[in-house]
Amino acid sequence: MTIKEKGYSHWEGELAEKKLPWWPITRFGIRSTFRKKFFKFFFFGALLPAVVFLVGIYISERLEDFRFMIRNQTNFLTVDPGYFKSYFTGDFLLFMMVAILVFCGSGLISDDLKHNSLQLYFSRPLKKGQYFLGKASVIFFFLFLVTLVPGLVFFIMKLIFAGNFKFFASYPWLPLSIIGYSVLVTLFFALYTLFLSSLSKNRRYVSILIFAVYIFSDIIFGIFYGIFRSPYFALISLKVNLQQIGAFIFNQKLPYSIPWIYSFLIIFSISLLAAVYLKNKVKEVTIIK
Amino acid sequence: MSIEVNDLHFSYGKVKALSGVGLDLEEQAIGLLGPNGAGKSTLLRILLGFLSPDEGEGKVLGYDIKEQQSLIRRHVGYMPEDDCFIPGMDAVTFTSYFGELSGMPRQEAMKRAHEVLYYVGLEEGRYRLLETYSVGMKQRLKLAQTLVHDPKLLFLDEPTSSLDPQGRKEILELIKDISSKKDIQVLISSHILPDIEAVCSHVVILNKGQIAAQGEISKLKELKYRLYEMKVKGEAQSFLEKLKKMGCRIEATEDMILKVYMRPNKNPQEIFRLASEERIQIRHFVKSQSTLEDLFAKAVGVD
Known part of the structure; x- marks a missing residue:
């Protein structure tokens, strides 16, 4: 190898602090997720409920045109906060969100641990919080696309199809509920995924963990609930806890007769533990061994 | 700076x-x-x-x-x-x-x-x-x-x-x-x-x-000492003791070469004088370049 004299010259520009120093991390995370095999299939699968519910909103405003299709089942097409709750807390959507997490989140930290990339990140003017924000924003991006964005689109389309603001006047708090639940579920899943991703250097194990913890918590709840018939076992299930909180936020009847605050405390505690663990697991100073 | x-x-x-x-x-x-x-x-x-x-x-x-x-x-x-x-x-x-x-x-x-x-x-x-x-x-x-x-x-x-x-x-x-x-x-x-x-x-x-x-x-490397490499024939124990008393540090390599680290204020002819006194033959003698390894060993106190 010979040294290429022409290849190196000093850079004339000035290094500056950016407003979003973590954005390159997020941009790369989003791009690399889209490049993954089968991701697009799962991602568009996760958008299917949104399409179905959007069509439902359209039909609800054109009931006369579609009476031959829906016959007497008009209740199904009553667009109210319950309709939104059904979308946000549906089993299928939650499952697809977990599938998205496997694609976009499993390697976020585990790959950096495996390939010692933390040393490269923290030798830059990047703080630990900014690093985590960059990683978590990848999850925010994908989950907001299947929660917050469709939710707000439903609301706006309902107003457009109706041609008046009656719906908004009836439920002025609904946009806040949409934003609140979307942020809560996304924040929880982001911390949940980053925590699991930091447990192993092998992204396959992390993928299994992301699915297993979600599915098994629900299976265990099902078994105990089947035996003891106590609704308190619902607190074991991540899915049911999110559904309980969702029902509360959208002002609907709770699926299980236990206070919603218990579910909130469970979700909050898991998120807090994950955040504390991440803070202690990733240390900037260890980049120099 | x-x-x-x-x-x-x-x-x-x-x-x-x-x-x-x-x-x-x-x-x-x-x-x-x-x-x-x-x-x-x-x-x-x-x-x-x-x-x-x-x-x-x-x-x-x-x-x-x-x-x-x-x-x-x-x-x-x-x-x-x-x-x-x-x-x-x-x-x-x-x-x-x-x-x-x-x-x-x-x-x-x-x-x-x-x-x-x-x-x-x-x-x-x-x-x-x-x-x-x-x-x-x-x-x-x-x-x-x-x-x-x-x-x-x-x-x-x-x-x-x-x-x-x-x-x-x-x-x-x-x-x-x-x-x-x-x-x-x-x-x-x-x-x-x-x-x-x-x-x-x-x-x-x-x-x-x-x-x-x-x-x-x-x-x-220069200021601390001068380094000489030599090979000797005969019973060298007493010769080496005298060199040490003179303030030299001696190191023997695997191929029987003796490295003598001498203070700059000492005359290398002293080595020959001592060898003559002790009836030791010096069969190889060169002024060597001290390496960074020598300096490092000396600085951290490893002989």
Whole structure:
């Protein structure tokens, strides 16, 4: 190898602090997720409920045109906060969100641990919080696309199809509920995924963990609930806890007769533990061994 | 001054890692040496702003090590010892990515990435996925990401570890070029002393958290002692004892060569006089160049 004299010259520009120093991390995370095999299939699968519910909103405003299709089942097409709750807390959507997490989140930290990339990140003017924000924003991006964005689109389309603001006047708090639940579920899943991703250097194990913890918590709840018939076992299930909180936020009847605050405390505690663990697991100073 | 620290003290709990370290470095290439546990990593951590010293103060490139850590990391380049990369990236994306994280605009970072990859000799493989890179290529890539934002000072941690002789030669050639022709200062922490000797003009030797020696390598070697190599025939025990009494340090190599470290104020003819007294034949006698290894051993007290 010979040294290429022409290849190196000093850079004339000035290094500056950016407003979003973590954005390159997020941009790369989003791009690399889209490049993954089968991701697009799962991602568009996760958008299917949104399409179905959007069509439902359209039909609800054109009931006369579609009476031959829906016959007497008009209740199904009553667009109210319950309709939104059904979308946000549906089993299928939650499952697809977990599938998205496997694609976009499993390697976020585990790959950096495996390939010692933390040393490269923290030798830059990047703080630990900014690093985590960059990683978590990848999850925010994908989950907001299947929660917050469709939710707000439903609301706006309902107003457009109706041609008046009656719906908004009836439920002025609904946009806040949409934003609140979307942020809560996304924040929880982001911390949940980053925590699991930091447990192993092998992204396959992390993928299994992301699915297993979600599915098994629900299976265990099902078994105990089947035996003891106590609704308190619902607190074991991540899915049911999110559904309980969702029902509360959208002002609907709770699926299980236990206070919603218990579910909130469970979700909050898991998120807090994950955040504390991440803070202690990733240390900037260890980049120099 | 690029690195200026005074009376640095740092402890990990009860374990004292640095004790009264003071440095004033402005040379182009400096070697940082020391046995394991000497405090090299702690010093680097403090210089990069990851640890704040218990006592003492200092500046790196004019930025305070206690207050302006982020600015220090923006303007220096750090090349870690470990093999590190990001899977799924090619070299251009990887290099420009870290340029952006250092504060460069995206387009500029991309342009610079091509330039530095060309400079380190990775122009042909720059669009290949990093997972397919050899150890030597990864090492050059690490150097490229260190250079992308055009730092004024580089910290290189074991830059030639795990390289074959050819790869090692190439990296050293690059480092030498960077420090001598590109107006970039380099601080190399390494255990491979010939590498330091090949690249650096100055050296800092740490031992037990303190500076054991620092300065220009050639002067350090000259001032402390002169080195002679000899082969003798006969019962040398008493001869060697007398040499030691005279203040010489003796080292026997595996091929039966005796290395005699003599103070500069002593006359080498004394060796012959003593040999004559003890009826010892000196069959080989040359004035040898003392190596950095000799200096290191002396500084850290290893005989």
